[in-house]
Amino acid sequence: MKRVAVIARCTDAFCARLNDGLVAVALALAILNAAIALQHDFPSLLALALPTVDPETAVSINEF
Numbered sequence: 001m002k003r004v005a006v007i008a009r010c011t012d013a014f015c016a017r018l019n020d021g022l023v024a025v026a027l028a029l030a031i032l033n034a035a036i037a038l039q040h041d042f043p044s045l046l047a048l049a050l051p052t053v054d055p056e057t058a059v060s061i062n063e064f
Contacts, residue, residue: 038045051060 053059054061
């Protein structure tokens, strides 16, 4: 019975390390995915954030 407890404890420690590693990989993939999506959509996001201004009147052309 003691041997089963030792094996269970070792297995639990291994699974905990494996889980931590998978969390790190998932976090890295999420950051990479967000960076690629931001790079792809950055011009349209920038257009939403910065309104187009008429150079003669200095008034925004965009409708709000």
